[in-house]
Amino acid sequence: MEAMSVTFARTVDDACAALAEHPGALLLAGGTDLMVGVNRGQVRFADVVVLDRVDELRGWRREGDEIVLGAGLTYAEMGRGELPALVPALAQASRTVGSPQIRNAGTLGGNVATSSPAGDTLPVLAALDATIDLRSAQGARRLAIGEFVTGVKQNALEPGELIEAVRVPVLDGPQEFLKVGTRNAMVISVVSLALVVDRSGRNVRVGLGSVSPVPLRPADAEAHIAGCIDWDTGSAPDAAAVHRFAALVAGAARPIDDHRGTAAYRSHAVGVLARRALLRAFPGGAS
Amino acid sequence: MTDVRIDETRTSERAPRIGESAPRPDGIPKVDGSFTFSSDLWHDRMLWGGTLRSPHPSARIRSIDIGPAVAVTGVHAVLTAADVPGNPAYGLEHADQPVLAADVVRYEGEPVAIVAADHPEAVRLALEAIVVDYESTVPLVDPGAAESSDPIHPDGNLIRRIHLRHGDQDVVGEVVVEGTYEVGMQDQAFLGPESGLAVPAEDGGVDLFIATQWLHVDRDQVAACLGLAPELVRLTLAGVGGAFGAREDLSLHAHLCLLALHTRRPVKMVYSREESFHGHVHRHPARMWYRHHADRAGNLLRVEARLLLDGGAYASSSGAVIANATCFAAGPYRIPSADIEGVVVRTNNPPCGAMRGFGAVQTCIGHEAQMDRLAAALDMDPVELRMRNVLASGDRLLTGQVITGTAPVAEVLRTCADHPSAAALSEDPMSLPGGAGRTADPEHVHRGEAIALGFKNLLFSEGFDDFSSALCRLEDGIATITCACAEVGQGFVTLAQQITREVLGVDDVVLTPASTATVGSAGSTSASRQTWMSGGAVQAACEEVRTTLLTRVAAEHGVDPDELVMADGRVMSLAGALDIDLASVTTEPVEADVEFHHAPTSPLDEYGQGDAHVSFAFSAHRAIVDVDRDLGLVKVVELTTSQDVGRVLNPLQAVGQLEGGAAQGVGLAVMEEVQVLDGRIRNASFTDYLVPTALDMPPVEIAALIEEPEPGAPFGAKGIGEPPSISSTAAVVAAIRAATDLELAHVPVRPTDIALAGA
Numbered sequence A: 001m002e003a004m005s006v007t008f009a010r011t012v013d014d015a016c017a018a019l020a021e022h023p024g025a026l027l028l029a030g031g032t033d034l035m036v037g038v039n040r041g042q043v044r045f046a047d048v049v050v051l052d053r054v055d056e057l058r059g060w061r062r063e064g065d066e067i068v069l070g071a072g073l074t075y076a077e078m079g080r081g082e083l084p085a086l087v088p089a090l091a092q093a094s095r096t097v098g099s100p101q102i103r104n105a106g107t108l109g110g111n112v113a114t115s116s117p118a119g120d121t122l123p124v125l126a127a128l129d130a131t132i133d134l135r136s137a138q139g140a141r142r143l144a145i146g147e148f149v150t151g152v153k154q155n156a157l158e159p160g161e162l163i164e165a166v167r168v169p170v171l172d173g174p175q176e177f178l179k180v181g182t183r184n185a186m187v188i189s190v191v192s193l194a195l196v197v198d199r200s201g202r203n204v205r206v207g208l209g210s211v212s213p214v215p216l217r218p219a220d221a222e223a224h225i226a227g228c229i230d231w232d233t234g235s236a237p238d239a240a241a242v243h244r245f246a247a248l249v250a251g252a253a254r255p256i257d258d259h260r261g262t263a264a265y266r267s268h269a270v271g272v273l274a275r276r277a278l279l280r281a282f283p284g285g286a287s
Numbered sequence B: 001m002t003d004v005r006i007d008e009t010r011t012s013e014r015a016p017r018i019g020e021s022a023p024r025p026d027g028i029p030k031v032d033g034s035f036t037f038s039s040d041l042w043h044d045r046m047l048w049g050g051t052l053r054s055p056h057p058s059a060r061i062r063s064i065d066i067g068p069a070v071a072v073t074g075v076h077a078v079l080t081a082a083d084v085p086g087n088p089a090y091g092l093e094h095a096d097q098p099v100l101a102a103d104v105v106r107y108e109g110e111p112v113a114i115v116a117a118d119h120p121e122a123v124r125l126a127l128e129a130i131v132v133d134y135e136s137t138v139p140l141v142d143p144g145a146a147e148s149s150d151p152i153h154p155d156g157n158l159i160r161r162i163h164l165r166h167g168d169q170d171v172v173g174e175v176v177v178e179g180t181y182e183v184g185m186q187d188q189a190f191l192g193p194e195s196g197l198a199v200p201a202e203d204g205g206v207d208l209f210i211a212t213q214w215l216h217v218d219r220d221q222v223a224a225c226l227g228l229a230p231e232l233v234r235l236t237l238a239g240v241g242g243a244f245g246a247r248e249d250l251s252l253h254a255h256l257c258l259l260a261l262h263t264r265r266p267v268k269m270v271y272s273r274e275e276s277f278h279g280h281v282h283r284h285p286a287r288m289w290y291r292h293h294a295d296r297a298g299n300l301l302r303v304e305a306r307l308l309l310d311g312g313a314y315a316s317s318s319g320a321v322i323a324n325a326t327c328f329a330a331g332p333y334r335i336p337s338a339d340i341e342g343v344v345v346r347t348n349n350p351p352c353g354a355m356r357g358f359g360a361v362q363t364c365i366g367h368e369a370q371m372d373r374l375a376a377a378l379d380m381d382p383v384e385l386r387m388r389n390v391l392a393s394g395d396r397l398l399t400g401q402v403i404t405g406t407a408p409v410a411e412v413l414r415t416c417a418d419h420p421s422a423a424a425l426s427e428d429p430m431s432l433p434g435g436a437g438r439t440a441d442p443e444h445v446h447r448g449e450a451i452a453l454g455f456k457n458l459l460f461s462e463g464f465d466d467f468s469s470a471l472c473r474l475e476d477g478i479a480t481i482t483c484a485c486a487e488v489g490q491g492f493v494t495l496a497q498q499i500t501r502e503v504l505g506v507d508d509v510v511l512t513p514a515s516t517a518t519v520g521s522a523g524s525t526s527a528s529r530q531t532w533m534s535g536g537a538v539q540a541a542c543e544e545v546r547t548t549l550l551t552r553v554a555a556e557h558g559v560d561p562d563e564l565v566m567a568d569g570r571v572m573s574l575a576g577a578l579d580i581d582l583a584s585v586t587t588e589p590v591e592a593d594v595e596f597h598h599a600p601t602s603p604l605d606e607y608g609q610g611d612a613h614v615s616f617a618f619s620a621h622r623a624i625v626d627v628d629r630d631l632g633l634v635k636v637v638e639l640t641t642s643q644d645v646g647r648v649l650n651p652l653q654a655v656g657q658l659e660g661g662a663a664q665g666v667g668l669a670v671m672e673e674v675q676v677l678d679g680r681i682r683n684a685s686f687t688d689y690l691v692p693t694a695l696d697m698p699p700v701e702i703a704a705l706i707e708e709p710e711p712g713a714p715f716g717a718k719g720i721g722e723p724p725s726i727s728s729t730a731a732v733v734a735a736i737r738a739a740t741d742l743e744l745a746h747v748p749v750r751p752t753d754i755a756l757a758g759a
């Protein structure tokens, strides 16, 4: 048996160098996805690059109208301090993840890199039009979240590359994240929805989770509702507009039947979530 | 001798007697991580074991080639059915389950080969290297088709049919209600997966350290499979991480012993969570049809029922489960006429067997739904309808048996129903249906409330003499108790000490490790029986020691033994003349070795009639639920219970049993189901087999513990472990029905059953 190498990176450069030196090495952040696979014998590897000691990945900063979220931010960290006021949907989504232990260990970068249809930050990042900063020994590049996630647990990450940060805008408007699971906490999403309002851009953006291989943006629903809102007064859309919005969201979903729920239920539920999220964002509207 | 140590349980402060709360000695260690579970066992020379399992629910095995596995570095043994020296099969009721499958596999996950190697990784590689040539066959997965299908086992597809007929068969009620109900397969979901350590002994035998529910019956089955005399197979209880019925059957026991005897090395095995779902029996899924007849005043006249349980591939304890389901099918009500057919069949689904509530859980879901239907048809309050029909001591069951013990059913129901409710609608989104998912606002919530009543037998039934044995030794003022009762979390370790202190008036009580090597059988830790049976054995052993000692002391001092008492570590005469330190009169030990038997029962006859049961316990639950109808999500807001307990021996533990049992009941009501499709489990993990979290389980309000001492039971105490799991599910499901106006025939209730009910 070949020896296994474990690199405890201290900087992003360290980590990139280690990845270049050990092609095929696996990145280990919180381990809450990776170790499940290892324990089940599904993930096997010879070399590991450990990221949780890389300070550069652990914080967040504001750059103008953008928030730069380090890949190593944990769910617990995304739910405290000033972040919840700046990116409310991300904090809400973080609170729905796992248990306190998982939220203390699991990271944003790990969720994005896992690229699961049920990853709870992904609909939020989709709705926010987030971009992903990637780094390797060769350099850096930036991808839109929609370019990054390419399929069920598939993404554009190249060998030797890691996620350094996720960039999201600071928007003027309410944000909502709702997630349906068969248990009241610590549950994988059966369907989820993020809705963000951008008053200055005069649009409502929606990200759907667990209803297609990649996080989905229901473009027709977004276009429809943007046109039904009086952006000058911010008044709530009427009942018919809300109804149609929910129907368009449900219609955009491409869910499957599995052991967590049926396609029919998912389509139905995502419509309910759409309606509720919209009415929370525009209270006083039709209910 | 082995290097493996199982600690004894010891206390010596002025410790709790009967009726006082005794904290568990293993409580804090289990929370802080210092408790030694069976999976923590270690031996310096040990090998690791592993199991190759069938990927098919039904297949013929054409050949098995172990050659490539034997060649893996570090592998010490690869064994198949051909290496089983004794009985090729085992089982609780019928020896129908192969130790290792020989030429057919009958369920997904059935063990086919076992491996021992010097490292878990070598075990994994060896298991992957075994080449099994399967010819997959169409699995029998519909229990409804089992009897008319070709037998999938030489014993046939019918495991047991009971056709109970009671009273006048021509009765027809003025009001008749009919319903069909379905219960999914529940898992016991204990936290400590199957694990153990087998150590080969000098005498050709083997010592097995194992988490189990019944050491002696395991030993007998394992010894038969090994072809060894039972004395050569010694089982000692290792730290148990929950059981709930899932450890009543053998799992890795025989495999470990085979590997240890073959390699002459200690062998340890620990199942993974996924493997555990395949490695033990589950609660039987049920299909139930009911027809209830009553007169206009609401008196029950007759119940008809057809119960079909899916036993899965092997019999396990299915025969006893269907007997319970049949006997208790109509609930704790006075009913003069009945026709109940209970059938349990064999299929290629995962094997089912014992789980807390044992057949009475499924039927409680059915009979209580029927009572609510009947109340609606009569336009009567559901509690009043039940009150009108509840059983009482002296009444006859559907089996013709007259209840001679206590049956405070009316009190149980009344106290539960009358208990005030504290449940207000919460403003906290976490407390609404959907919880942390933030899906509901208060205006989306519909509240429902309902009550359910249930019962079952205590101890084994149908003529089974499930005795228990205990040794008591009093020396230097210290009492030592030896009993093979498996402590699986029910609290025997504290009770045995409390009973000993109560009888002998001592504080220092040592409970030695439970083992087949030191004492006779204690029977199973199941059927809510250990407090009664092993508690009774300990009480009897202590009383015998007391009598022997007092007789001796009385003779030495020329007093009447009836004048003497034991208290506070002293022997005293009632008149006060004599007051001796206990230690000084027990330098020479006083010992007793007793077997404790319950009153005999008889088998059921061909009409399902007979005095088959020893005693009964009753419980009621009232559930309040909030339901988000659009999404089909449920929050159980409050659960109130009353229970017939005979007498409370340890209040702290009694509450623990009531809460824990209700949590399993809530789980079955709203989320716990092993999903089986075409014979395959789709959710064999805690990611997808969901059990309630703190946000799903409400506080349990105990309205009343009804204390009417049960004749024949030690201190009058009834077993209390199972009833909390029986009426809780039925109450929660009924409350969801009340909140949604839906029939909800399937349990657990799934979000889609509510949200898409109209679709």
Ligand SMILES: Cc1cc2nc3c(=O)[nH]c(=O)nc-3n(C[C@H](O)[C@H](O)[C@H](O)COP(=O)(O)OP(=O)(O)OC[C@H]3O[C@@H](n4cnc5c(N)ncnc54)[C@H](O)[C@@H]3O)c2cc1C
Pocket: A026, A027, A028, A029, A030, A031, A032, A033, A034, A035, A036, A051, A071, A072, A096, A097, A098, A099, A102, A105, A106, A107, A108, A109, A110, A111, A112, A113, A114, A118, A119, A120, A121, A157, A161, A162, A163, A164, A186, A187, A188, A189
């Ligand atoms: C009990 C439990 C409950 C859970 N509940 C939820 C839930 O509710 N919602 C949810 O979305 N998820 C859930 N998860 C999954 C998991 O917690 C999340 O996906 C988490 O975000 C993964 O992050 P991590 O830091 O633990 O990643 P790791 O497990 O360390 O890594 C996961 C993958 O990402 C890669 N990776 C990690 N960091 C980087 C990086 N910077 N650049 C490139 N690749 C990287 C790793 O190589 C690996 O392939 C749960 C997991 C468990 C065990």
